[in-house]
Amino acid sequence: MDLKVLRATIGKEFQIRLRAYPVDFMVGCILTSFYTVFGAWMMYHYFFRKRLATDFADLAGTSDYMSYAIVGSLVYLFVVRTCLNVSRRLITELREGTLESLMLAPFRRTSYFVGNMILQTIMTLGETVIAAIIGIFFGLRIHEFCLWKFITAVLLSLYGFFGLSLILGCVMIYARDTYVSQNTLFAAIFLVCGITFPKEYLPKILQMIGDIIPVTDSLTLIRSAFFGGLSTDRFIHIGIKVFIAGTVYVFTGLPLMKQLEKITLEKMEG
Amino acid sequence: MIEVNSLKKIYEVKRREKFFFIKKEKIEAVKNISLRMEKGGIVGLLGINGAGKTTTIKMLTTLIEPTEGTYTFDGIDAIAHPDIVKRQINMIAGGERMIYWKLTAYENLWYYGQLYGIENNLLKKRIEELVKLVGLEGKADLPVETFSKGMKQRLQIARGMINDPKYIFLDEPTIGLDAIVTQELHKEIRRLAKEKEKGILLTSHYLSEVEELCDYIYLVNAGELVFEGTKKDLTDYVFSGNRYIFSVKGMDEAIVIKLRDYLRGIDFESEVEHLGGNAVISSKAELSSNIAAFAVDEGLVINELHKVEPSLEQAVIKLSQNIENKGIDIA
Numbered sequence: 234m235d236l237k238v239l240r241a242t243i244g245k246e247f248q249i250r251l252r253a254y255p256v257d258f259m260v261g262c263i264l265t266s267f268y269t270v271f272g273a274w275m276m277y278h279y280f281f282r283k284r285l286a287t288d289f290a291d292l293a294g295t296s297d298y299m300s301y302a303i304v305g306s307l308v309y310l311f312v313v314r315t316c317l318n319v320s321r322r323l324i325t326e327l328r329e330g331t332l333e334s335l336m337l338a339p340f341r342r343t344s345y346f347v348g349n350m351i352l353q354t355i356m357t358l359g360e361t362v363i364a365a366i367i368g369i370f371f372g373l374r375i376h377e378f379c380l381w382k383f384i385t386a387v388l389l390s391l392y393g394f395f396g397l398s399l400i401l402g403c404v405m406i407y408a409r410d411t412y413v414s415q416n417t418l419f420a421a422i423f424l425v426c427g428i429t430f431p432k433e434y435l436p437k438i439l440q441m442i443g444d445i446i447p448v449t450d451s452l453t454l455i456r457s458a459f460f461g462g463l464s465t466d467r468f469i470h471i472g473i474k475v476f477i478a479g480t481v482y483v484f485t486g487l488p489l490m491k492q493l494e495k496i497t498l499e500k501m502e503g
Numbered sequence: 504m505i506e507v508n509s510l511k512k513i514y515e516v517k518r519r520e521k522f523f524f525i526k527k528e529k530i531e532a533v534k535n536i537s538l539r540m541e542k543g544g545i546v547g548l549l550g551i552n553g554a555g556k557t558t559t560i561k562m563l564t565t566l567i568e569p570t571e572g573t574y575t576f577d578g579i580d581a582i583a584h585p586d587i588v589k590r591q592i593n594m595i596a597g598g599e600r601m602i603y604w605k606l607t608a609y610e611n612l613w614y615y616g617q618l619y620g621i622e623n624n625l626l627k628k629r630i631e632e633l634v635k636l637v638g639l640e641g642k643a644d645l646p647v648e649t650f651s652k653g654m655k656q657r658l659q660i661a662r663g664m665i666n667d668p669k670y671i672f673l674d675e676p677t678i679g680l681d682a683i684v685t686q687e688l689h690k691e692i693r694r695l696a697k698e699k700e701k702g703i704l705l706t707s708h709y710l711s712e713v714e715e716l717c718d719y720i721y722l723v724n725a726g727e728l729v730f731e732g733t734k735k736d737l738t739d740y741v742f743s744g745n746r747y748i749f750s751v752k753g754m755d756e757a758i759v760i761k762l763r764d765y766l767r768g769i770d771f772e773s774e775v776e777h778l779g780g781n782a783v784i785s786s787k788a789e790l791s792s793n794i795a796a797f798a799v800d801e802g803l804v805i806n807e808l809h810k811v812e813p814s815l816e817q818a819v820i821k822l823s824q825n826i827e828n829k830g831i832d833i834a
Contacts, residue, residue: 241617249605252646330600334662336566338618339589498566499514 235344242348250356259360266310266364273302273429274371292431294453294462299372304459305428307361307368308390308452313419314357315394319349320402321411323490327497336494343487350395377461382468386454389475393447396482403489406497422448447478505540505563505581505670505702510572512558512726532558533569534726540670540702545692547717548706551823555726556706560672563704564594577669590619595663597675599655604648608639608658611647612665619666626665633661636691638684652679660688664695670702671695677712685712692716714815722819724826734815741818741825744787746811749794751803754780758803765797766790781807 277283277298290296322345326332365373404414425432425443432443443449450471457463463471512533517525533555540546550556561567562574565585574581581588595601602611609630616626634643637657647655656679663671673692677685693716695701707713713720714734722730722737730737751758759782763775766784773786784790791810798805813821 235620237617237620241614245603245606245610245614248610249603252605329603330598331603333566333594333596334601334615335618337564337589337592337594338615338666339586340618340620495567498561 234347235341238340238344239348239351242345243352246349246352250352262310262314262360263364263367265313266306266360267367269306269309269429270303270364270368270371273306274299277302286434289431292433294456295376295460297372297374297376297460300374300376300460301456302429303365303368303371303373304456305452307364308448308455309423309426309428310364311357311361312394312397312422312448314360315350315353315391316398316401316418317415318353319346319395319398320405320415322346322349323402323494323497324405324409324411327406327409332494333498336498342491346395346399346487346490350391350398354391375459377459379458379461382454383458385468385472386451386458389472389479390447390451390455393451393475393479393482396479396486397447399486399490400482403486403493406490406493409500422446425449427452445478447475447482450475450478504542505574505576506538507563507574508537508572510536510559510562510574511570512555512562512567513570532726533562536572536721536723536726536728538721538728538731540704542669542702543696543700544719545696545703545705545717547713547720548704549710549713549720549722549819550706551722551724551729551819551826553725554723556723557674558726559723560594560674560704560706564592564672565589590666591669592672593663593666593668594672594674595660595676597656597678599652599659599679601659602647602655602662605646607644607646608634608650608661609643611658612661615662615665621666629665629667630661633664636664637661638687653681653684656680657684660691668701670704673703673705673707675707676705677707677709689716710814710816710819720815722822724823729826730822734818737815737822738813738818741821742785742813744785745789746813747784747786747790747794748781748807748809748811749784749798749805750781750807751798751805753803754782754806758782758801761801762794762797766793769793 285296285298289298293301295301323332326335401414401418405411408414421442422428425435425439426446426448427443432440432449435443453463453471454468454475457468510533511531514530514532516528516530518528520526536555536559538546538548548556548559558567562569565581565588568582576588576591579587603614606614612630612633613626616630621629630643634640637660639654639657639661642650642654647658650658656676660676663673676692677688680688689712692703692705696703705713705717717734719733720731720737721728730740732740749762754777756777759775759777762782762784763773766773766775766786769790770786770788773784773788773790776783784794791808794808795805797803798808
């Protein structure tokens with residue numbers, strides 16, 4: 234890891250965000266989380282009339298649906314914001330006309346992407362905290378907080394989300410598209426990763442798709458850090474799964490990205 | 504020294520046929536280009552009709568890999584070791600690309616400097632020098648988006664020199680610059696080559712710029728090298744002879760016709776054209792004294808009679824016309 238490039242990338246991205254994005258963009262992101270939580274609250278209170286399936290507590294690890302849904306939507310907000318920004322980096326460089334000058338320099342791509350991920354994580358954490366405060370008014374309660382599980386879960390999740398961002402970035406730069414690819418992935422995450430309901434309610438095939446997206450297991454780990462309901466052995470087992478999935482994504486994504494850079498630079502010509 | 508031999512680049516292009524079918528096609532953007540760049544020299548890469556100049560530059564800057572051919576960079580295989588090459592080269596392109604508009608000029612240079620791993624104190628010093636060089640003192644802390652086109656271009660030039668490259672690729676570097684800044688840049692390009700021993704490759708649509716700066720010229724057409732040599736070699740190759748401008752008091756078409764008949768008696772292949780009130784004479788023979796004698800014999804008062812060196816622009820235009828009309832031998 235090249236720390237010079239890492240630090241410089243964080244600094245550059247921070248300055249760009251500071252000058253490029255108005256505060257209402259951040260408000261918009263928090264509102265997305267608010268709407269998700271509000272939607273879940275409406276469904277729970279007026280559609281389900283607070284009645285949950287008998288197996289919900291077994292599958293979710295808690296019988297507190299609103300807390301379950303709110304944590305899910307906070308993680309969803311986090312995934313969307315980090316994946317979106319990290320995966321879009323290269324295609325943004327391409328659109329802004331800086332891809333060539335960037336690729337002319339002999340720097341390590343890993344530092345560049347990790348730098349983007351770190352900055353995005355810091356920025357998104359701020360938004361997530363605000364969204365979490367809003368969540369309290371909708372019934373967010375922490376039942377059994379475990380610090381080491383929380384830290385482990387967050388670190389593993391970041392690793393998994395980073396890998397996911399790289400793969401999404403590859404799709405974006407290959408297809409030269411951001412909207413269709415990102416929205417398809419985010420819709421899939423919302424549907425199959427257990428954001429507002431346990432994925433076990435879905436057909437087997439959709440559950441399998443959910444299993445290969447690291448968000449599903451990350452969410453299980455984070456929820457267990459807040460609500461318990463998962464033994465330490467099970468926590469470690471799922472943690473290893475997230476780590477392996479993240480590693481597969483990272484070690485597929487980075488070399489693939491390098492290949493796609495070349496194709497992109499050729500396409501710029503052809 | 505940079506030396507490329509028989510460089511070739513084939514792109515695979517996908518073309519949509521009907522709605523669902525995609526046909527793959529291979530396009531040879533660069534067919535066979537060999538060239539050399541030496542430290543301290545300025546070479547021009549000129550192109551006619553989608554020549555493949557940009558593809559060639561991208562291969563030389565290791566942004567893309569050639570399909571075939573060899574590329575050695577100071578004795579190193581550049582295709583196998585692009586990272587070594589990248590540290591010692593840079594590219595400056597025309598237009599307003601290659602810089603971050605949301606950053607200030609200083610932040611841009613700092614960021615690129617960090618990507619090249621330049622030590623911080625050295626980088627600070629270099630940025631100060633470059634900002635001064637490109638005339639952006641007092642503006643370095645302003646966001647680039649507030650810059651004029653010329654200022655952005657000047658910043659790009661500074662960016663292209665941030666790593667103190669041994670070889671610099673200039674792709675239309677003066678597009679959008681005013682005459683004064685262009686002149687300053689020309690001076691700087693010459694200084695970089697002659698005093699700092701940088702090897703420079705220049706592409707430009709302004710042929711006068713190439714003529715002014717380049718010691719050696721490569722001319723490419725449709726991905727192939729059609730000529731290489733000095734400007735004089737090129738004009739000699741294209742015009743192969745002498746050109747004279749001749750004008751007399753009361754010059755008209757009748758005088759031109761008479762002169763043409765007279766000179767064809769001396770050189771059957773000579774050509775006389777009536778252009779802008781002058782007779783423009785092309786001939787392989789030395790005709791100055793004959794033209795003067797014609798004027799004396801006809802009792803004409805000579806306004807102007809001198810031999811002209813054809814410009815690079817005239818040579819390139821003539822060569823491209825030859826290529827379009829009848830094809831040309833590849834040099």
